[in-house]
Amino acid sequence: MSDTQHTEKISSEDEQRTIINDFQIVIATVNGTGSQTANTILLRSLFRMGIPVCGKNIFPSNIQGLPTWFTVRVSKDGYIARKETSEVLVAMNQVTIGEDIDTLPAGGVCIYPADWKVTERADIHMYPVPVKELLKSADVPSNLRDYVSNMVYVGTLAALIEIELVEIEEALKFHFSGKTKAAEMNMTVVRAAYDWAMDHLPAINPYRVERLDLTKNMIMLDGNSAGALGAIFGGVTLVAWYPITPSTTLVDALREYVQEMRLDPETGKSTCAVVQAEDELAAIGMVIGAGWAGGRAMTATSGPGMSLMSEFAGLSYFAEIPAVIWNVQRVGPSTGMPTRTSQGDVLSAYFLGHGDSKHIVLLPNNLNEAFEFGWRALDLADRFQTLVLVLSDLDLGMNPWMSEPFKYPDEPIDRGKVFTAKDLERLGTFSRYKDVDGDGIAYRTLPGTKHPLAAYFTRGTSHDEHAIYSERPEHWVANTERLNRKFDTARSKVPAPVINEVDGAQIGVIAYGTTHPAVVEGRDLLRRKAVKFDYLRLRALPPGEDVRKFIEKHPRCYVFENNSDGQMAKILQTEYPEYASKIVSLAHLDGLPLTAERLVTLLLQKENA
Amino acid sequence: MASSVRENEIGLERGDYAGRPTTLCKGCGHNSISNQIISVAYDMSIDPTRVIKLSGIGCSSKSPAYFMSRSHGFNALHGRMPAVATGATTVNKDLIAIGVSGDGDTGSIGLGQFKHMVRRNIPVVYIVENNGVYALTKGQFSATADQGQQLKYAGVNELPPIDICLEAIAAEASFVARSFAGDPGQVRELLKAALSHRGTAVIDIISPCVTFNNHETSTKSYPWGKQHQEVLQDITYIPYADPIMVDYSAGAVIVVEMHDRSHLWLQKIEASRHDPTNKIASLNLLEESREKNLFPTGLIYVDENRPAFNEVSHLVDEPLVSLPDEKLRPPREALDQVIAKLS
Incomplete structure (x- = not known):
């Protein structure tokens, strides 16, 4: 319990105020009690009502018993960042209920089981709900009651904030795709709770939703599934992996999509191998x-797995072998917070491996980019014959996001520079690491190419341009310079940053990945305080000329990121040492997605310092 | 086949199977093994462009550079060659994979990957050039070193050795053999058999390190090997094309039909009477050899019924690397259907 005393009554002003389509609900439950279904139903039914929504699952590294929170934000303005404060609380965890009630602002709403003893707060609306009685009275077999019990709060909320029952029904049908009985049984409980609430709760509540038309033609999915889909459409042929939260559902989804879309129609056999390896060392080795x-x-994989993959990452870089690692980041160092989000692997991903190694890194910020980078990463890996890391995170990967529909790849599959037997016949010569085109990218041949000139020896040891072992200093230097040239070629071929400039902007802001929604909202909040900024959203490393120019033209560039050390700021300071002092880190990591409120506070603190 | 013909069945000479000049020590067992690989590939008329040569790190792992230069080679990471072999053979099942590892690479740093490769039955001829010592780092004990053995800098080895063949069988290996670099004839016949095997063929070859571990007290030395080798069976490899014409008295020969329909004739030697199709007998043989410090060589265990990894992966018949783009990228309608379900 907190020390705060909430003794004031709900003011008459609060009583009359209604807030429509602009608040956040938090559902506090115990992990392993099946609340995920109820939460998803809530989110999707609001989404179906045309209201922009954002759902965040804040869960423990545990199978059963520890507290879990799920926040659902509705925003008529289309903001999809998490908010610091929730106004509506569904308190279904007896252990945390006191703490949870304390987090509500004055005028907030709390729904909780009627048989729990709680310390009431006079300045909020407290609504006890007879959960057990409602379950008993609903026509549900007693052995199934546990599975549907969370539908009580769905029904109660529906009555309280005015979610349309028909959309809850549709969301249930969607969730239980085809299993009509399960959907109906859940709906029975929703209705029972809804009816009870309509009869017993006050008719007027401060927080309500109303149908809008802002989610038309949009989809809702998690980023891991989007990334998996992208890879499927990128023609992925082998996925080797080792289970680790929060990346596991990416491969789970991919396996399902393979069954749906990558089986030969005649034989039913697959065109993509999915191999669960014995560890991450083997997984990347197979790749x-x-x-x-x-x-x-x-x-x-995620952080710990990427650490294990670092030796192979260096081999990929140095022997020039295409490979893609999806790192769905969680909080490190070490085991850290395995079920919380972070952007803490940027620095290690960029330079993964010993020696002078560096890699192409893609930074998706939404479902569409997760999908696009899913196929593009495979193309870039083949084009540059090197490792490409896609840095997603738990927030993008595991939370549900609304999004524009995916765009079908607008470029053919790129397999890069590969000589066939015919090419070799025509050329009469082949040197694996020779820079024929001047872009640093040499031609390779594939094993099995039927030509006496095709073979070469791949090695992580120093080699000359014919792939022959060599320790001659001039060979080492020449090869290193070519690798650097190749990396520089990549600068203009990786996804360009998205730059948004406004009139009268004094400063620049740089962000990437899932900090983006907070930047968008924070920008509007700051505008009201007469602080304007130009915004550059990085989508890949290495950065190109447009990033340099952006930093150059601003007296200060704040870099927002979800880690403690300001890793991207450090990378940019290293890339552009001439502007190092202009690049100011506003890094923050607490395991939760960045909010606009936090962003504004951090920025104003620095600006006013 | 008449030996006067210099070209093999696919028109290649023995020299076409050669590698680059070796940089290993003069007399190293590994060089002898490289030469047997060259001979066997030439004799069997294997298309070198179908072969991939894979290795980890160590003296053994350098050797793929010293045979079959017309084959793609991959000198990977220490102990991680099995994973690389898994990836390569899964996306291209037409490749013939020959892996060369050592006792440090397989028995220590790569023991986990080794056992999982065996468990998956990855189609690869997996040769362990076993000399009981880390030579590139100049003379530390490996996990297969003899207990009580003394080395100049490393002192006395107090720990029992790991038996690579035992580890393989414990991990459900389908082909396990042991040989001796000092017996090139046996190495050749075992290599032929291994190349006809459908899954992982493990050949643990005692391959002496002439610089660090070739003294008479070492069980990984030429003198000890020559004195103690007990050949389990006379092996004759009979390609599918050759008619079977060997006379034998019942019980004296075990015939193993390989997956590619070639045959192994295993002429039993009176003293051993080992049946390599009997797993328990194979385990007993290895355990007894360990206890009594014996050195039986030959085919220790074989199971031609176990399918290889790519046979149980439910993949299309065509190698994945040969699939055209339209088989890899689903059509626009497929994406439309997915999107329709998500809105």
Whole structure:
């Protein structure tokens, strides 16, 4: 319990105020009690009402018993960042209920089971709900009651904030795709709770939703599924992986999509191998073996797994073998907070491996980019014959997001520079690491190419342009310079940053990935305080000329990111040492997605300092 | 086949199977093994462009550079060659994979990957050039070193050795053999059999390190090997094309039909009477050899019924790397259907 005393009564002003389509609900439950279904139903039914929504699952690394929170934000203005404060609380965890009630602002609403003893707060609306009685009275077999009990708060909320029952029904049908009985049974409980609430709760409540038309033609999905779909459409042929939260559902989704879309219609056999490896070392090893042999190969992991993959990352860089790693970031160092989000692997991903190694890094910020980078990463890996890391995070990967529909890839599959037997016949010569085109990218041949000139020896040891082992200083230097040239070629070929400039902006803001929604909202909040900024959203590393120009033209550039050390700021300071003092880190990490409120506070603190 | 013909069935000479000049020590067992690989590939008329040569790190792992330069080679990471082999053979099942590892690479840093490769039955001829010592780092004990053995800098080895063949069988291996670099004839016949095997073929070859571990007290030395080798069976590899014409008295020969329909004739030697199709007998043989410090060589265990990994992966018949783009990227309608379900 907090020390705060909430003794004031709800003011008459609060009583009359109604807030429509602009608040946040928090549902506090115990992990493993099946609340995920109820929360998803809530989110989707609001989404179906045309209201922009944002759902965040704040869950523990645990199977059963620890507290879990799910926030649902509705925003008529279309903001999809998490908010610091929730106004409506569904308190279904007896352990945390006191703490949860304390977080409500004055005038807030709390729904909780009627048989729990709670310390009431006079300045909020407290609505006890007879959960057990409602379950008993609903026509549900007693052995199934536990599964549907969370529908009580769905029904209660529906009555209280005016969610349309028909949309809840549709959301249930969607969730239980085809299993009519399950959907109906859940709906029975929703109705029972709804009816009870209509009869017993006050008719007027401060927080309400109303149908809008802002989610038309949009989809709702999690980023891991979007990334998996992208890879499917990128022609991935091998996925090797080792289970680790929060990346596991990416491969789970991918396996399902393979069954849906990548089976040969005649034989029913697959065109994509999915191999669960014994560890992350083996997972990336399989990817490298496959990429070397001409496969389109990727793995999905998180921080600890990426650390284990670092030796192979260096091999990919140095021996020039295509590979893709999806790192769905969680909080580190070490085991850290395995079920909380972060952007803490940016620095290690960019330079993963010992020696002078550096990698192409893609930074998706939404579902569409997760999908696009899903296929583009495979193309870039083949084009540059190197490792490409896609840095997603738990927030993007595991939370549900609304999004414009995915765009079908607008470029053909790119398999990069590969000589066939015919090419070799025509050319009469082949040197694996020779820079024929001047872009640093040499031609390779695939094992199995039927030509006496095709073979070469791939090695992580120093080699000359014919792939022969060499420790001669001039060979080492020449190869390093070519690798650097190749990396520079990538600067203009990776996804360009999105730059948004406004009149009268004094400062620049740089962000990437899932900090974006907070920047969008924070920008509007700051405008009201007469602070305007130009905004550059990074979508990939290495950065190109447009990033340099953006930093150059602003006296200060604030870099927002979800880590403690300001990792991207450090990278940019290293890339542009001449502007190092203009690049100011506003990094913040607490395991939760960045909010606009936090962003504004951080920025004003620095600006006013 | 008449030996006067210099070209093999696919028109290649023995020299076409050669590698680059070796940089290993003169007399190293590994060089002998490289030469047997060259001979066998030439004799069997294997298309070198179908072969991939894979290795980890160590002296053994350098050797793929010293045979079959017309084959793609991959000198990977220490102990991680099995994963690379898994990836390569899964996306291209037409490749013939020959892996060369050492006792440090397989028995220590790569033991986990080794056992999982065996468990998956990845189609690869997996040769362990076993000399009981870390030579590139100049003379530390490996996990297969003899207990009680003394080395100049490393002192006395107090720990029992790991038996690579035992580890393989425990991990459900389908082909396990042991040989001796000093017996090139046996190495050749075992290599032929291994190349006809459908899954992982493990050949643990005692391959002496002439610089660090070739003294008479070492069980990984030429003198000890020559004195103690007990050949389990006379092996004759009979390609599918050759008619079977060997006379034998019942019980004296075990015939193993390989997955590619070639045959192994295993002429039993009176002293051993080992049946390599019997797993328990194979385990007993290895355990007894360990206890009594014996050195039986030959085919220790074989199970031709176990499918290889790519046979149980439910993949299309065509190698994945050969699939055209339209088989890899689903059509626009497929994406439309997915989107329709999500809105």
